[in-house]
Amino acid sequence: MNIFIQYGLAIYLLPLAAFLIQIFWGRRLPRKGDWVSIGAVLLTLVLSTAMLASLLLDLNPDFHQEASFTWLDLGRFQIRVGFLMDTVTVIMLFVVALISSASHIFSIKYMEGDPAYSRYYAYLSLFTFSMNGIVLSNNLLLLYVSWELVGLSSYLLIGFWYEKPSAALAGMKAFLTNRVGDIGFFIGILLMFTATGSFLYRDMFAGVAAGTIAGTTLTLAGIGLFMGAVGKSSQVPLHIWLPDAMEGPTPVSALMHAATMVAAGVFMMVRFFPILTPDALLVVAYIGGITALFASLIAITQTDIKKVLAYSTVSQLGYMILAVGTGAYVAAFFHLVTHAVFKSNLFYGSGSVIHAMHHGLERTHRHDLDPQDMRNMGGLKAKLPLTYWSMVASTLAIAGIPFFSGFLSKDQILAGTLAFAEHHPVHFLLPVFGFGAALITAFYMTRLIFLTFHQEPRHPEVFAQIQRAPFEMALPLTILGTGSLYVFYTLPSVNPFGGEGWFQRLVEARDSLAGGPAADWMAEQMHHAHLPTMILSIAVALAGLVLGWLMYGSRRISAEALARRFPRLHDLSYHKFYVDELYAKLLYDPLLKLADFVGWLDWDWYDKKIIDGFGRWTTRIARWVGTADYDGLDQGLVDGVGRTLRAVGGGMQRLQTGRIQNYILLATAGVIIILLSQVF
């Protein structure tokens, strides 16, 4: 077995082992066993770093290792499962391991003293295991299984504080919403399997290239697979679960609902890009674009710091999906990586703020205040300098300011949309979505920073009690905050505008097999669009920043006055465009009514009339049969047999003396009788 596959296997199984140890013995281990999970995830970080390092040494984009074995042999066809190791896998493994390690370390302090501390780490390990399964898989089957396992661990972790009704409900909402997408995903998988007879990506691609599956079927299969991504990556219209998922512990939000799990959908789309037909790609692009703009509009007015970040995540995921749809799928993956780092850092920062606020509120006994509400914060820069600077770096990255990582990836995505629109002027809306979302992103992130860290503290007595972040929290913030700088993604080049570097050399675009854009052509177009995009995107980002500063920094423009002036618009954004309410009206209420009706049919009519009537008749017959049975059969026949047997048994009992020698005597007599019968 190849060394990479071995490493992959170790990375796959280590968190599983940690999960099993934790779930069964975690509570009895010293320190409640957190070191088991942390050790396992740090080991995977070491292994994936080693793999990434060896890839960086020769920068070969064609690196490809695959190992699979026959899992199920059903005669006519075999189901093979296994691992696929290419540059995308290795980079993704590294990202997962990095963010996961950060989350594990951050949680030491954040979850300290929680009664279910070891269960928490068990779930984290389960998640890491499942996520690695998604990344490593070379077939749809393992992908689907891991996909669902990720969904499960997400459910478990969102509802981790299940004694809180809102958390339990949020967990269920996430699970059920994902289920909707997964139905499409499953249909897509089955379409692919029936057409190509194999779950392996390799066979799938070969089938598409050979035309075994083409046309509408392929489009439908692609859209089916994309529906899985819509659910998991929280795209419109299934975006409703992610903001609610913020009920879970903040390190979980950072790990799963910002960086890795929600990126799984994008990761899958990156993997499957070559088999998406132009029609499917168009659907993907529009859903991504709409999500990007829509979610960023909601983020403007949210007051809960984690909700803002949640909508920001939805919006950024929309970006990535938009990039896949326009054919710039390498840019999507690039944005996935940079976004994973800066967004999880923003979440850790918010976790640090919430942690500090929480303890401040505890000490001042202000239990009426919400520690996550930005309106209760302010001026925290003085108290949490490290958190502040780390979050500022990530904010600049997400806003798309040069010298930060987000600029590079966002720039490529926007260039992709621009290039796409240039050739299909009908779809001019796509770059509008992209640039619009970029502007709004810069704006609401500035708002978040100013509301949280600047201005006067809203509650001075709470503010006085706030302490700086402990080491376990500072470490991830430092590392990931530094990771928001551009230079880590462009080495060995240090040009902040070019976007050239190890990443671009490792991950090469592949041609679409299904009639989508060819890689070279796409690269050419993006190159053309590079300069105007850059100027536009910097202008847009700066505009957003300045607007934010004007409204929340210097307060030249009053946000409250604007809200009063446009109450409709404000309410629309504040209430998340009423999507939840709309679903309640259009989906849940009719469903509940239908359920009520079916329930009435089932209970009042079927149960009470037919079943109960049947029951009454049966009772009557049974009573009659019972009389016959008891008086006739039982008393007479059965008891009679019993009495006879007891009489016989009483006689036989005398033979059982319990003395072995009697038995031997009888046995000898038996032997002689047998011999006699043989002779005569």
Added chain:
Amino acid sequence: MTHSLSIYLLVAAILFGLGVYAIMTRRNAIAILMGVELVLNAANLNFVAFARFGGMNSSGHVFALFVIVLAAAEAAVALAIIINLYHNLHTINVEEASTLKQ
């Protein structure tokens, strides 16, 4: 006479019968043990006799050897049990050793 199989089989049959008789009637545990030894010896005699006349060659001898080994082990364990029984009940009359009954 020494070259007749039947004579050995007859002797073995008599020994077997006497052994079984001892097992059946004696109440002393050690006497029962002696009966068992007689039965085993009868079997052994048959083995060796068939080895001599029936062409079993050494296999019969090996079997007899195993039986002797078994008898030795059995005697050791049985006597240990008997002595234990004696310590606990102060009798080795098997008819009185009925604690396990019921």
Added chain:
Amino acid sequence: MTEVSFLFILLLTVGSALGVVLSRNLIYSAVFLLFTLLGIAGLYVFLWADFLAGVQIAIYIGGILVLILFGIMLTHKIVSVNISHSSLQRGVGGLLTLALIAFLSWIALRTPWRMVSSQEPLQTVGRIGQELMTNFLLPFEVASVLLLGALIGAALLSRRDT
């Protein structure tokens, strides 16, 4: 001469076996058993099984019989114990035994045994050893484990404090 000694050994074996079964005193039974075992060892010699005859004397007389004697001594009360049998058990048992012996003898005499004439081997030890190490290796090992188990079991059982 051979015939005479054979007959003597035959009578010794059967007679002392009768003594084992019928004598009322356990010590006498044990001594009769000694002669029975000796007689069987003699019969082994006539059956060309010289090694087995030696083993018989060494293990049965040297080991098992001594063990039995020890058992009798350690539970000395039984030397004088009243060995009353229920007459029914003795009578029926005796009849059954006679029938058993009669049947077995009848079978032994009536059955047309497959006879193979063979030469008296020079020695049997080597062949038994070869058999033990080849065809009967597994039973051999199992027997050794059995002996070990019996050893430990016997030691454990006869400890006074258990």
